[in-house]
Every structure is written in C-alpha cells, then in structure tokens.
Amino acid sequence: xxxxxxxxxxxxxxxxxxxxCPRDLIGYSNELNERGYQYVVFKGEPEDCSGCALCAIACxxxxxxxxxxxxxxxxVTTTGLTERMTHYCPGCTHGVVHRITAxxxxxxxxxxxxxxxxPVGCSVLAYEYxxxxxxxxxxxxxxxxxxxAKRARPxxxxxxxxxxxxxxxxxxxxxxxxxxxGEKITVIFINNAVYGMTGGQMAPTTLPGQVTTTxxxxxxxxxxxxxxxxxxxxxxxxxxxxxxxxxxxxxxxxIKLKQYIKRAFEYQRxxxxxxxxxVLSTCPTNxxxxxxxxxxxxxxxxxxxxxxxxxxxxxxxxxxx
Numbered sequence: 517x518x519x520x521x522x523x524x525x526x527x528x529x530x531x532x533x534x535x536x537c538p539r540d541l542i543g544y545s546n547e548l549n550e551r552g553y554q555y556v557v558f559k560g561e562p563e564d565c566s567g568c569a570l571c572a573i574a575c576x577x578x579x580x581x582x583x584x585x586x587x588x589x590x591x592v593t594t595t596g597l598t599e600r601m602t603h604y605c606p607g608c609t610h611g612v613v614h615r616i617t618a619x620x621x622x623x624x625x626x627x628x629x630x631x632x633x634x635p636v637g638c639s640v641l642a643y644e645y646x647x648x649x650x651x652x653x654x655x656x657x658x659x660x661x662x663x664x665a666k667r668a669r670p671x672x673x674x675x676x677x678x679x680x681x682x683x684x685x686x687x688x689x690x691x692x693x694x695x696x697x698g699e700k701i702t703v704i705f706i707n708n709a710v711y712g713m714t715g716g717q718m719a720p721t722t723l724p725g726q727v728t729t730t731x732x733x734x735x736x737x738x739x740x741x742x743x744x745x746x747x748x749x750x751x752x753x754x755x756x757x758x759x760x761x762x763x764x765x766x767x768x769x770x771i772k773l774k775q776y777i778k779r780a781f782e783y784q785r786x787x788x789x790x791x792x793x794x795v796l797s798t799c800p801t802n803x804x805x806x807x808x809x810x811x812x813x814x815x816x817x818x819x820x821x822x823x824x825x826x827x828x829x830x831x832x833x834x835x836x837x
Contacts, residue, residue, distance in 0.1 A: 519562050519565065519567075519582070519583040520541070520542075520558045520565055520571065520580060520581070520582050520583075521580070521581045521582075521583075522542075522555070522556060522557060522558055522579060522580050523578075523579045523580070524545070524549050524555040524556075524557070524579075525549055525550060525551065525555075525601075526577045526578060526579035526601055527549060527553060527555035527556055527577065527579045528551075528553045528576075528577055528579075528605075528606035528607075529544065529553040529554040529555055529556065529606055530576065530577075530606040530607035530800075530807040531544070531556070531607075531806075531807055531808060532571075532574040532575060532576065532607065532766075532807060532808070532811070533556055533571035533572075533574060533575055533580060534556060535574075535808055535811075536570040536571050536573075536574040536766065536767050537570065537571050538566070538568065538570065539560070539564060539565070539566065541558060541559060541560035541564055541565060542556050542557070542558055542559065542571060543556065543557065543559045544556055544557070545557045553606065565582070567582055567583065567584035568582075569582040570767040571767075573612075573767040573770050573771065574612070574766060574767040574770065575611075575612075576602075576604065576607065576608060576609050576610065576611035576612050577601065577602060577611050578597065578611065578615060594615065594618040594619045594622045595618075595622060595627065595647065596617075596618025596619065596621050596622045596627050596630070596646065596647055596648065597614060597615065597618045597645055597646060597647055598644065598645055598646070598647045600644050600645055602614070602641075602645060603641055604638065605799075605800060605801040606800070606807060607798055607800040607806070607807025607808075607810055607811075608638070608712075608797070608798060608799065608800065608801075609764040609765055609795075609797045609798050610638060610639065610706065610797065612764040612770055613677075613704065613706065613764050613773075613795055613797065614642070614645055614646070616764075616770065616773060616774045616777055617646075617675070617677070617704060617777060618646060618647070619774065620774060620777050620778045620781055621648075621673070621781065623778070624778070624781055624782065624785065626673045626781060626785060627647075627648055628648075629671060629672050629673045630646075630648040630649070630672070630673045630675070631648070631649045631650070631651065631665050631669075631672045631673065631674045631675075632646050632648065632649070632650045632651070632674075632675055632676075632677060633650070633651045633652075633653050633658040633661050633662045633665070633674070633675065633676040633677065634650055634651070634652055634653065634658075634677060635652075635653040635654070635655060635656065635657065635658040635676070635677075635678055635682050635687070636653075636654065636655035636656075636682055636713075637655075637678065637679035637681060637682040637712065637713050638679055638706075638712040638713045639677050639678065639679060639682075639706065640652075640713065642677055651665065653676075655682060655686050655687070656682050656683065656685070656686035656687025656688075656690055657687065657690055658676035658677070658678050658682070658683075658687065658690070658703075659676055659687065659690040659691050659693075659694035659699070659701070659703065660690050660694070661676070662674045662675070662676045662694070662699070662701040662703075663694055663697075663699045663701065666699060666700055666701050670700070670787075673702075673781060673784055673785060674701045674702070674784075675701065675702040675703065675704060675781075675784075676701065676702075676703045676704070677704045677706070678691075678703065678704070678705055678706065679705075679706045679707075679708070679711075679712060679713075680705070680706065680707045680708065680709065680710075680711075680719045680720065680721040680746075681710075681711040681712070681714070681717075681719045681720075683703075683705050683746065684705075684707075684719065684720040684721055684744050684746050685719060685720050688720070688744075691703065691746070691750070692749070692750070692753075694790065695750045695753055695755065695757060695790050695792065696753050696755050697755070697790075698755045698756065698757070698789060698790050699790050700784055700787055700788075700789070700790065701784065701790065701791075702780045702781055702783075702784050702791045702792070702793075703790075703791070703792045703793070704777065704780075704793050704795065705746060705747075705792065705793065705794045705795065706795050706797045707721050707746075707794055707795065707796055707797060707818075707822065708721075708796075708797045708798060708799040708802075709721045709722050709723055709726060709743075709799070709818060710722060710726075710728055710799055710802045710803065711728075711802075712799050712801075712802055715729055715802075716728055716729045716799075716801075716802030716803075717729050717730040718730045718731045718735055718740065720743065720744040721743050721744060721746075721822075722735045722743060723735065723743055723817060723818070723821055724737050724742065724743070727804075728802070729802075743821055743822075745821075745822060746794060747759050747760070747761045747792065747794045747822075747827050748827065750792055750828075751827040751828040755789075755790065756788075756789045756790075756830035756831060757789050757790040757791065757792065757828055757830065758779060758780055758783045758788075758789060758790075758791040758792065758826075758828065758829055758830060759791075759792045759794075759826070759827040759828040760776040760779070760780070760792070760793050760794070760825065760826045760827060761776075761793070761794040761795075761796070761822060761823070761824050761825065761827065762776045762777075762793060762794070762795055762796070762824055763795065763796035763797075763814060763818075763819070763824055764795050764796070764797050764798075765796065765797070765798050765810070765811045765814040765815065766811055766815075769796075769824075772824075773793075773795060776793045776826070777793050779791075780792070780793050783830065788830055789830045794822070796814050796818050796819065796822055796824070797814075798810040798811060798813075798814055
C-alpha cells in the first residue's frame with residue numbers, strides 16, 4: 517500500500533505520471549491551477565497504490581511524492597534543489613535530470629563540494645534550481661570555466677550542464693579539448709536534437725529529415741551533414757574517460773540514467789578521469805508534439821541514432837589505456 521501527494525501548483529499537466537502509473541490511478545482534474553495548467557490528481561484510494569513511485573520518477577517538476585508507509589518515503593525531494601518552480605515547458609525532461617543530478621550528489625555526500633556551470637541555453641537559469649554554488653558561462657564555454665574551477669579548487673566536484681546547441685555547436689572545440697586533456701570534471705550533456713531556447717533551429721544533433729525552424733523541409737544531410745554523435749567522438753580519444761549515454765523520457769530510462777550519472781561523479785570524486793553523460797531529452801514545444809508523443813519520438817527515432825549505454829570506461833588499475 518502506498519500514499520501519493522501531488523502538488524497541484526507545481527504541476528504543468530504534462531501527463532507523464534498518468535502514462536507511467538501501472539494501476540491507472542492518476543488523471544486530469546477538471547480545473548486549472550493558478551498558473552493556468554490542467555493539473556493531475558490521484559483518483560484512487562490509498563490502498564490502491566503499490567508505492568512503486570514511477571509517477572514521481574517521471575515527473576519533470578518535482579510535483580509528486582510517494583510513501584509506502586507513513587514513515588518510509590520511496591521518493592524524497594532532494595536538498596540539492598531549491599523550491600523554485602522551473603521555467604521549462606510542460607513535458608521537458610530537464611527537470612528530471614536536475615533532480616537525478618542533485619539526488620546523486622546528495623547520496624554520495626558531495627553536495628557541500630559541488631560546483632555547477634550553467635551556460636547559455638534552456639539551462640541558463642539552472643543556478644536558480646540547484647542549491648549549491650553555480651557559475652554562469654558564456655555560450656559553449658562551460659568546459660573552460662569548469663576546467664578553471666577544478667584546477668583552482670581540486671577538492672570541489674565540478675560539473676558542466678550543457679545543451680546540444682551549446683556543447684556540440686559553438687562549444688564543440690571546448691568539449692573536445694577538455695576531454696582530450698583529461699580534465700577531472702563531469703559534463704552532463706542534454707541532447708534534444710534541436711536548439712531549444714532560441715526558437716527550435718536545427719542543431720548539430722538534429723536527425724536526418726527532422727523538421728526545425730531552419731530546416732522546414734527536414735534536415736538534408738547532403739547539405740548539412742549527418743548528426744554529430746558527441747559521445748562516440750569523445751570515446752574515440754585516447755585519453756581515459758567515462759563516457760555514457762542515457763535517456764530521461766520515461767521512468768525506466770531515468771532509473772538507468774541515474775546509475776550513469778552516479779558513476780560519472782564517482783570517477784571525479786576518486787580523481788580518476790574526465791566523465792561525460794549524454795542524455796536523450798524531450799523538447800515537445802519545438803518538436804511540435806505533445807509530451808507523450810515526444811516520449812515516443814525519443815524511443816522510436818532518437819535511440820536508433822543515439823544508442824544508449826556505456827561507450828567508454830577508464831582502464832582498471834594496472835591495465836592499459
């Protein structure tokens with residue numbers, strides 16, 4: 517038996533929890549909340565809930581908490597995040613990655629040492645949401661700022677949080693050389709195959725045939741080349757590193773993604789190597805899809821181009837590079 521608490525003010529009505537609930541216990545309210553969203557409500561009895569917490573794991577807005585017993589939460593809002601509500605569009609999975617990142621730092625006891633770098637892009641206001649020290653970086657320059665912070669204060673746990681337009685386009689040179697130097701930083705790379713904040717233009721990661729505001733007839737690879745697979749590019753470097761790609765579009769993927777992000781921070785904590793986690797993320801607004809349609813698009817279209825999994829790990833002690 518479980519118990520579910522839904523914050524109807526934080527809810528943006530994306531409906532991800534409705535899809536994730538295996539017992540169909542969540543549905544839309546007939547009313548709008550004070551922000552104008554049709555929020556969700558728990559429509560069952562407490563004894564109906566199994567306490568699986570899949571609804572809370574999938575929620576991008578920290579709008580749901582779940583208990584198996586009154587004294588045992590299965591999902592707890594981490595102290596690594598502030599109480600501010602995010603500016604992200606309904607269904608955008610930036611919020612899922614924020615929560616996972618903060619949870620991992622808290623579980624590893626690293627919150628007091630954490631320093632985040634927020635560059636230009638949808639993540640430009642990340643400093644409003646993480647409850648620890650943050651730097652603001654120029655467009656694409658987060659790896660350079662992270663390098664400076666880590667070299668000046670090696671005891672800090674420094675991570676850059678970047679989108680695909682920021683990292684793969686204007687910041688391509690920065691990330692390539694930071695990885696090749698083996699900087700002991702962690703980079704979380706949000707790949708939603710489009711420029712988000714600036715209007716949905718084609719990005720280096722845009723899929724062949726994908727429609728964007730600057731490729732209205734679909735990306736033509738004969739003119740623009742094929743999508744840039746950053747994780748594969750970095751994994752090809754000879755420098756030891758941890759390189760992984762996960763996804764945040766559903767609860768199952770988010771659980772696996774958390775494992776990758778945790779390993780990335782563990783490698784930095786231990787002073788082992790550069791670590792990089794790419795995240796396949798949704799952008800319903802710029803894709804012109806509903807949140808649930810965007811989730812299916814990640815599964816059906818993005819994953820074949822960008823396979824998830826660990827692409828590279830540092831050699832074991834005594835092994836060869």
